Amino acid sequence: MATAASAQTRTVRVASPNGRRFVLVEPSDVFEVDYSIDFDHALVGRQRLALDITEETFREELSSARTFCFLKDVEAMRSRGLALGGSLESAVVIGENGFLSSPRMNDEFVRHKALDVVGDLA
DSSP states (O other), X not given: OOOTTTSOOOOEEEEOTXXXXXXXXXXXXXXXXXXXXXXXXXXXXXXEEEEEOOHHHIIIIITTOOEEEEXXXXXXXXXXXXXXXXXXXXXXXXXXXXESSOOSSTTHHHHHHHHHHHHHHO
């Protein structure tokens, strides 16, 4: 088992085949997440969050951010066994004419994506 002292530190970049989407992980003395999204949808659009992750910022800035989805995709997800426990309280659902459940904060979409990354790395 590798210990912190013996672990190698290096930059890792993983990209989609077209290079438009990527994750970059770099060695650092602090745990910071810098996440950007850009959806071709007026209610989501472009959002960015850069945040040092501490117990306090996790609790205050990320933990209440809910996932989001488009109403047009819900049936397809459920038919594949996904989102079965989803509800308007646990997710921001975006319909053709607006929100079916309102976001808790203006940038909840990028905050939830940052929350996913923290969870994945944990």
